Amino acid sequence: PAENVDGAFGITGYPTVVFDMATIVQNYNYATNMSNIKKAIDNSLSTPAKAGISVRAAVDGNTLVARVTIKAAEEGSFRVGAWVLEDGLSGQQSNYGMDDNGYNFNTHNNVLRKADSDRTASFRGYDLGTVKAGNMADHIFVITLDSSWKKDNCHMMYFVTALDGSAYRVTNVIGTNSLTESVSFEYE
Numbered sequence: 001p002a003e004n005v006d007g008a009f010g011i012t013g014y015p016t017v018v019f020d021m022a023t024i025v026q027n028y029n030y031a032t033n034m035s036n037i038k039k040a041i042d043n044s045l046s047t048p049a050k051a052g053i054s055v056r057a058a059v060d061g062n063t064l065v066a067r068v069t070i071k072a073a074e075e076g077s078f079r080v081g082a083w084v085l086e087d088g089l090s091g092q093q094s095n096y097g098m099d100d101n102g103y104n105f106n107t108h109n110n111v112l113r114k115a116d117s118d119r120t121a122s123f124r125g126y127d128l129g130t131v132k133a134g135n136m137a138d139h140i141f142v143i144t145l146d147s148s149w150k151k152d153n154c155h156m157m158y159f160v161t162a163l164d165g166s167a168y169r170v171t172n173v174i175g176t177n178s179l180t181e182s183v184s185f186e187y188e
Contacts, residue, residue: 005115008122020044021161022169023122049172050076050162051131052185057156058155058181062145069138070172071185072131072162077163078171079125082141084179085110087153094118113154124168126163145179154179 009018017025019040027033050073057066068080073116087109128137145151156176161168174183 005112005123008119012032020170022164022167047171048073048080050074051160051172053080053158053160053172053174054183054185055158055174056182057176057180059145059151062147064141064143064145064156064165064179066141066143066158067138068141068154068158068160069136069185070131071136072127072133075130075132077130077168078128078137079118079121079161079168080128080139081115081123081125081159081161082143083112083157083159084114084143084145084149085155085157085175086113086149087155088150096098113144113146113149116141117159121168125153125159151179156181158183 010024011018013027015027017037017040019025023040023043025033025036025040028036051070053068053070054129055066055068057064059065064084066082068082070078070080072078089108089111090106091108093105093108101178107156115123121127126139131137131140146155155178157173158176159170159173162171164171176183
């Protein structure tokens with residue numbers, strides 16, 4: 001995996017789902033997986049976003065520049081990150097007898113190509129410090145895109161993490177449909 005993100009999140013086997021950069025859901029069987037994933041989604045959605053997030057981005061050649069701005073809904077310590085994802089990559093996958101129901105398990109979408117979110121902070125984002133409720137803070141990302149990546153199949157995920165106890169967990173995330181899509185403030 002790109003950047004050794006799996007090690008930072010404690011992933012030891014696949015498939016594994018990590019919610020909000022804090023909750024790990026391991027693979028068991030179909031019914032258990034569905035139940036555990038639903039619980040994790042419900043838990044994540046039950047907590048209001050502590051910050052809104054917006055982005056403006058542009059690409060020049062193989063350089064992406066994005067300005068990510070957060071607006072605190074409540075005072076807190078925040079971090080931000082930007083990840084490049086690519087769709088449509090092919091790779092043979094073992095499915096251990098899982099019925100594919102017509103789905104092509106060998107085509108992979110949302111493949112992590114670049115995690116620009118501070119390795120020293122276990123990829124949980126670049127520190128913005130403490131931001132008071134109603135105030136904004138931003139970070140400029142300058143990301144070199146590998147020329148082997150198909151840019152038309154790439155898009156971005158921008159996130160803001162907030163200190164929750166002793167750890168940072170995702171409080172808000174936005175995904176784009178391209179490398180250059182701009183997004184106004186989102187609070188969900």
